[in-house]
Amino acid sequence: MKGEWRRSRSASSSRLNMFSARKWSGVSRAVRLHHFRSCSVSRASPNLTFVPACLPPDPVEVEELQRFVSNSKRLFVMTGAGISTESGIPDYRSEGVGLYARTDRRPVQHAEFVRSASARQRYWARNFVGWPQFSCHQPNKAHLVLRDWEKLGKLHWLVTQNVDALHTKAGSQRMTELHGCIHRVFCLACGDRILRSELQEHFEALNPTWKAEAFGVAPDGDVFLTDEQVRDFQVPACRKCGGILKPDVTFFGDTVSQEKVSFVHQRLAESDSMLIAGSSMQHLIYKVYSGYRFALAAREKKLPIAVLNIGPTRLDHFASLKLNSRCGELLPLIVCT
Numbered sequence: 001m002k003g004e005w006r007r008s009r010s011a012s013s014s015r016l017n018m019f020s021a022r023k024w025s026g027v028s029r030a031v032r033l034h035h036f037r038s039c040s041v042s043r044a045s046p047n048l049t050f051v052p053a054c055l056p057p058d059p060v061e062v063e064e065l066q067r068f069v070s071n072s073k074r075l076f077v078m079t080g081a082g083i084s085t086e087s088g089i090p091d092y093r094s095e096g097v098g099l100y101a102r103t104d105r106r107p108v109q110h111a112e113f114v115r116s117a118s119a120r121q122r123y124w125a126r127n128f129v130g131w132p133q134f135s136c137h138q139p140n141k142a143h144l145v146l147r148d149w150e151k152l153g154k155l156h157w158l159v160t161q162n163v164d165a166l167h168t169k170a171g172s173q174r175m176t177e178l179h180g181c182i183h184r185v186f187c188l189a190c191g192d193r194i195l196r197s198e199l200q201e202h203f204e205a206l207n208p209t210w211k212a213e214a215f216g217v218a219p220d221g222d223v224f225l226t227d228e229q230v231r232d233f234q235v236p237a238c239r240k241c242g243g244i245l246k247p248d249v250t251f252f253g254d255t256v257s258q259e260k261v262s263f264v265h266q267r268l269a270e271s272d273s274m275l276i277a278g279s280s281m282q283h284l285i286y287k288v289y290s291g292y293r294f295a296l297a298a299r300e301k302k303l304p305i306a307v308l309n310i311g312p313t314r315l316d317h318f319a320s321l322k323l324n325s326r327c328g329e330l331l332p333l334i335v336c337t
């Protein structure tokens with residue numbers, strides 16, 4: 001595994017993968033090795049608990065997507081929570097099975113996290129409890145297909161709105177994590193970076209007798225605990241400066257850096273078609289840079305756009321192709337040459 005990872009870190013890939021690997025090179029490597037070593041979750045059969053009901057792929061749909069992919073030479077792919085539901089991670093919005101449909105839980109707000117020690121205590125206590133399960137989720141067939149398309153030169157760039165690291169675990173390199181990754185943590189004051197798995201050890205050392213039971217894990221690793229349960233939880237500060245530690249994810253109310261947005265627009269400008277997999281592209285209830293803007297840019301450039309998502313999306317009226325299937329069921333049927 002070590003050798004394979006080193007081989008894949010060629011000069012060209014590390015140059016291109018500037019937002020997901022170079023900045024965090026040691027971290028990304030450790031994340032991947034850690035997961036392959038310590039998690040024994042099988043990839044063989046999908047976990048459909050959080051996947052909305054849908055019919056098997058229609059042969060006509062398969063043929064249409066096949067034509068779309070065959071005609072593309074430099075495919076730009078954008079993925080959302082819907083691609084990870086088959087790995088057992090719930091999304092926020094799906095009817096009946098999404099987090100919003102099942103609970104009244106809403107994601108943490110950036111301003112509240114920065115301002116309030118008790119908000120951070122609540123966030124980290126929940127995240128601490130959810131981590132052992134959340135960190136072991138494995139990529140499903142859809143993630144692996146996109147990894148293969150990259151290797152074959154079909155996929156020009158991948159942008160994910162997910163923070164679950166499943167594309168990284170699958171081996172994708174030409175990728176930008178638009179909203180960051182929950183497996184990395186940094187200090188708001190000095191910028192020091194550590195692995196989320198490393199932080200887990202600090203939590204355990206600081207809270208040797210603290211215990212709470214988790215009830216359901218959210219797309220960002222959050223679980224549900226009462227205020228009473230989190231009251232005695234101890235949160236570590238930055239080891240270097242004592243500053244506030246925050247996951248390397250864009251919380252709701254925060255913005256994606258202009259540098260990252262421009263980088264993705266450049267990759268889109270080099271592409272000849274766009275595939276959106278597992279995202280409804282709906283407005284989030286809190287402001288965050290939405291992948292929808294990249295879809296609008298693709299439309300302006302008159303690129304063919306295919307949308308693969310169970311249920312309606314914001315792009316349905318201007319997509320060249322709309323497919324209502326599970327990503328992990330339809331994508332493996334496409335022959336990539």
Ligand SMILES: [Zn+2]
Pocket residue numbers: 187188189190191192238239240241242243244
């Ligand atoms: Zn610091």
